[in-house]
Amino acid sequence: MDTNEHEHVIEVTDLRRVYGGGFEAVRGISFSVARGEIFALLGTNGAGKTSTVELLEGLASPSGGRVRVLGHDPFRERAAVRPRTGVMLQEGGFPSELTVGETTRMWAGCTGGARPEAEALALVGLAGKAGVRVKQLSGGERRRLDLALALLGEPEVLFLDEPTTGLDAEGRRDTWELVRALRDSGTTVLLTTHYLEEAEGLADRLAILHEGRIAASGTPAEVTADRPSRISFELPAGYFPGDLPPLAELGVCGHEVAGRTVRLHTRELQRAATGLLVWAGRAGVELRGLDVRSASLEEAFLSIAREQRPTAGAAA
Amino acid sequence: MSALTPRAAPASAPTVRRLRALARAELTLLGRNRSAVLTALLVPLALPFTVRPAVDGIDLRAEGLNLGTVTLTAAIGFSLLFAVYTSLVSAFVARREELVLKRLRTGELGDPEILVGTSLPAVCIGLVQSLVLSAGCVLLLDAGAPQAPYLTVLGLLTGLVLCAALAALTSAFTKTTESAQVTALPLVLVSMIGSGIAVPAQILPDRFAAVCELLPLSPAIRLVGGGWTGGLSTSEALGAMATALAWTVVAVFAVRRWFRWEPRR
Numbered sequence: 001m002d003t004n005e006h007e008h009v010i011e012v013t014d015l016r017r018v019y020g021g022g023f024e025a026v027r028g029i030s031f032s033v034a035r036g037e038i039f040a041l042l043g044t045n046g047a048g049k050t051s052t053v054e055l056l057e058g059l060a061s062p063s064g065g066r067v068r069v070l071g072h073d074p075f076r077e078r079a080a081v082r083p084r085t086g087v088m089l090q091e092g093g094f095p096s097e098l099t100v101g102e103t104t105r106m107w108a109g110c111t112g113g114a115r116p117e118a119e120a121l122a123l124v125g126l127a128g129k130a131g132v133r134v135k136q137l138s139g140g141e142r143r144r145l146d147l148a149l150a151l152l153g154e155p156e157v158l159f160l161d162e163p164t165t166g167l168d169a170e171g172r173r174d175t176w177e178l179v180r181a182l183r184d185s186g187t188t189v190l191l192t193t194h195y196l197e198e199a200e201g202l203a204d205r206l207a208i209l210h211e212g213r214i215a216a217s218g219t220p221a222e223v224t225a226d227r228p229s230r231i232s233f234e235l236p237a238g239y240f241p242g243d244l245p246p247l248a249e250l251g252v253c254g255h256e257v258a259g260r261t262v263r264l265h266t267r268e269l270q271r272a273a274t275g276l277l278v279w280a281g282r283a284g285v286e287l288r289g290l291d292v293r294s295a296s297l298e299e300a301f302l303s304i305a306r307e308q309r310p311t312a313g314a315a316a
Numbered sequence: 317m318s319a320l321t322p323r324a325a326p327a328s329a330p331t332v333r334r335l336r337a338l339a340r341a342e343l344t345l346l347g348r349n350r351s352a353v354l355t356a357l358l359v360p361l362a363l364p365f366t367v368r369p370a371v372d373g374i375d376l377r378a379e380g381l382n383l384g385t386v387t388l389t390a391a392i393g394f395s396l397l398f399a400v401y402t403s404l405v406s407a408f409v410a411r412r413e414e415l416v417l418k419r420l421r422t423g424e425l426g427d428p429e430i431l432v433g434t435s436l437p438a439v440c441i442g443l444v445q446s447l448v449l450s451a452g453c454v455l456l457l458d459a460g461a462p463q464a465p466y467l468t469v470l471g472l473l474t475g476l477v478l479c480a481a482l483a484a485l486t487s488a489f490t491k492t493t494e495s496a497q498v499t500a501l502p503l504v505l506v507s508m509i510g511s512g513i514a515v516p517a518q519i520l521p522d523r524f525a526a527v528c529e530l531l532p533l534s535p536a537i538r539l540v541g542g543g544w545t546g547g548l549s550t551s552e553a554l555g556a557m558a559t560a561l562a563w564t565v566v567a568v569f570a571v572r573r574w575f576r577w578e579p580r581r
Contacts, residue, residue, distance in 0.1 A: 057422055059418065059421060059422065078426070079328070079424075079426065082328070082422075082423060082424045083328040083424055085422075087419075087422035087423075089415065089418065089419055089422065091415065092414055092415035092416075092419070093414070093415040093416055093418060093419025093420075094414070094416065094419065095341070095345050095410075095411070095414060095416055096414065097344075097345055097348045097349070098341060098344060098345065102341060102344060103341070105337070105340075105341075106337050106338065106340065106341035107337075107423065108337070109329065109333055109334060109336065109337020109338070109340075110329060110333075110334045110337050110338060110420075110423050110424055110425050111328075111329055111423060111424060112328040112329040112424060114329075153424075
């Protein structure tokens with residue numbers, strides 16, 4: 001084997017993807033995924049998640065930068081990489097007139113050392129559906145069939161593009177459990193999602209993509225630790241923002257006032273909250289709608305998604 | 317959890333097994349598409365008989381032909397055009413639009429394998445149909461035994477390969493399976509008239525015939541017919557083979573260059 005247990009199974013360096021029309025979907029991103037890790041690419045629609053994953057899967061060659069999967073270029077050295085990876089595309093990919101069983105048999109015939117077809121279907125809870133045509137499956141069942149086929153070759157590396165979109169709550173939980181079990185038995189998983197709880201609960205590490213760039217990355221805890229916490233409240237009647245104690249002394253790094261609602265951002269939540277409450281206590285006023293919250297992944301994600309880059313544009 | 321443990325270094329499936337798996341699925345799909353079955357099976361069986369009135373007024377013997385060989389050549393030509401070419405244009409477009417081709421490319425199959433595996437059922441149907449139609453023409457229409465069978469076989473094989481490659485190429489310029497009916501039409505019409513299928517090439521005006529000899533399916537049909545009647549000189553046969561080879565090289569190159577694996581967004 002040309003890879004050892006500890007090196008990075010996926011390595012991405014300054015990756016770029018420019019489409020025919022000149023649109024730059026991926027604008028120089030770098031990250032790596034270690035063996036046995038679940039890595040999530042999180043982002044809004046159009047952030048560049050699928051454009052990135054397609055380059056990792058070897059479906060297209062990058063416009064710039066470098067991708068290595070298991071030490072190989074997944075586009076140029078396709079034959080070396082494909083027997084060791086499993087791929088679930090964002091949508092479709094199966095003839096609607098074939099049955100689940102026929103589709104699975106076809107994929108098994110094209111996959112070296114495939115696990116038994118029934119076992120693959122059982123893993124995703126489709127054991128009883130072998131005789132059903134693909135067109136009669138629900139959206140969630142189709143996602144699970146796609147997952148079953150991605151697992152057919154018992155891959156070392158699994159690419160899952162929005163694996164739980166269209167699944168109900170139970171199906172989503174089942175998929176999460178399966179992905180965790182795969183990770184625990186040594187499979188490396190790269191998934192994309194726009195569900196925050198999916199990334200937070202499932203991923204060992206994640207990267208938030210925004211307009212083709214990585215806006216934040218690390219473990220879920222690291223990503224949220226970077227973000228300021230938030231305090232919001234309504235100004236008491238008769239008070240103005242200038243009546244508040246000096247914000248810098250409270251450790252506040254930014255604030256917004258909208259109508260009577262004040263929102264403070266701070267990296268020292270306890271100090272800012274204490275200062276504010278002591279001030280309110282001394283003044284004898286009630287802070288209505290008081291909301292003190294530490295940074296969550298959602299907070300991080302939303303504030304990144306709100307950021308507008310002045311240089312952003314389709315021109316390339 | 318042993319069922320989930322990844323293997324160390326799996327070998328990929330052998331090419332023959334992969335092609336068989338893909339071709340089997342493709343054949344199942346063909347069988348479930350009624351209009352595709354009609355086009356592939358009935359049209360080549362029915363159309364050759366429409367040739368008869370066209371040749372009735374012509375002195376076939378003077379051209380070294382008879383009704384059997386003319387019908388046989390037409391039948392094989394129609395089989396190539398409808399059972400192979402037209403049906404494969406639809407198949408390639410349908411698989412592309414359902415993202416099947418894209419999904420296949422994420423697996424172990426190489427690009428040429430995907431194209432060959434998808435083409436196999438239609439090509440085999442074209443082959444079997446040609447054999448059945450030839451036998452029919454020999455038994456019912458007195459086509460006689462082929463004088464140079466290797467030329468007929470060679471013509472049939474190049475025709476099959478070329479039709480599959482041209483179908484892949486045509487699919488690149490076809491947006492939907494419905495429009496495949498239209499985009500496949502030019503080659504079908506041109507071949508029927510100019511390549512000696514609906515009209516025997518021998519009865520075309522000389523100057524027109526010289527140009528038509530260069531059409532994509534002309535050499536294949538010429539080799540099929542000439543092999544049967546023995547009416548081709550060595551140089552004519554070599555010329556036809558060279559033209560067929562040139563078209564095959566051009567078509568394969570064009571497929572590599574222009575084939576679309578994913579729908580246009």
